[in-house]
Amino acid sequence: MGKVFIAAQDVKAGRFIDTRFNLQDRDWGKHAFNSGHIEGAIYWDLEQDLSDMTSSAGRHPMPSKEQLQQLFKRSGLNYDDCIYIYDQGGAPFAARAWWMLKYANFPSVYIVNGGFESLKQAGVSVSEQEHKYELSNLSLQWNESIYASRNDVKTIVDGIHNATLLDARSGERYRGENEPIDNVAGHIPTAKNFDWEQLKQGSELYANDQLLNTFKRDEEVVVYCGSGVTASPLYAILADCGYDNLKLYVGSYSDWITQFDIEIGESK
Structure with a gap:
């Protein structure tokens, strides 16, 4: 599967996904995103985007392929994107999103080791403005x-x-x-x-x-x-x-x- 984790100082141009979350305070991640995130990043919520909470298959059930495809499309992602995922660092949420993207066979997806603060310290631009992307047209090949x-x-x-x-x-x-x-x-x-x-x-x-x-x-x-x-x-x-x-x-x-x-x- 190749390299998974990347140091903040090695990050190049690409798409950013913010997955910060707190299991004890489910609104914290979105509030943190609104207070400042990597410029151009989109936010994926553990329970609204990366789980199907209407399912009975566990506490954070797997989304359907249709749900994941819609998430990727409305996020404007394409297979040729270089995608960097971060959370608050030392947390499981970026890895959850990374696995979902690898399940959909996105080839260039990385977890930023150290999370949001490490990217800030590396000098990556931060913004409070949420960027909107055009819908992408994806034909996904799932990696079962x-x-x-x-x-x-x-x-x-x-x-x-x-x-x-x-x-x-x-x-x-x-x-x-x-x-x-x-x-x-x-x-x-x-x-x-x-x-x-x-x-x-x-x-x-x-x-x-x-x-x-x-x-x-x-x-x-x-x-x-x-x-x-x-x-x-x-x-x-x-x-x-x-x-x-x-x-x-x-x-x-x-x-x-x-x-x-x-x-x-x-x-x-």
């Missing part, structure tokens, strides 16, 4: 190879398909010791655990040896979390490190528990 459905994950759990499930939540949520959000505690059976917050170094995200030693480079890995949001940066980091056989279970644990059993403790 990076998407995992609930039933795809079930084939892994049942031993029909050989792949590693990787849970991006905290260890205590993974083991079922504490579950503050979903109504069932535990994890998808057979899954390994790597807390995505271990990727954080200040406002930036980086891999570490513990992650890279969790599995072999050539094995298939399906990443999930609670609702598909915080699994996205873990997926993006692995892709940036050259892991090519990756899938994201967007519905994640909150979708899995609507149909199937869970496991408590550590998977063997």
Whole structure:
């Protein structure tokens, strides 16, 4: 999949997408955008644009292909655009948008490591004016190879398909010791655990040896979390490190528990 993360000082001319969001204050991101954003940037909201909140497939359900195509068209995006996505830094939201664009096979999409403040510090122009783009005419070719459905994950759990499930939540949520959000505690059976917050170094995200030693480079890995949001940066980091056989279970644990059993403790 090639390079995923880019340093703010290496950003060139292109399209910018602002994905700042706060799960505890859902209006914060849009207010932050209106108070100042990278000049020419558009704003994508986690719940209004990057999720289908009318669906029952988890807490931040995957938008339909039609919904995504309309989002990309009204954003004026084209396949030949170089697209830079940022959030507040050290957050999962830019990675969520990046994955959606890669699912639609946009070739040149990057996550700005360090987010909005790093771009400001690098001297990229900031504006309070929202730029309007003409509708684009897109014929999308979807990359189904990076998407995992609930039933795809079930084939892994049942031993029909050989792949590693990787849970991006905290260890205590993974083991079922504490579950503050979903109504069932535990994890998808057979899954390994790597807390995505271990990727954080200040406002930036980086891999570490513990992650890279969790599995072999050539094995298939399906990443999930609670609702598909915080699994996205873990997926993006692995892709940036050259892991090519990756899938994201967007519905994640909150979708899995609507149909199937869970496991408590550590998977063997």
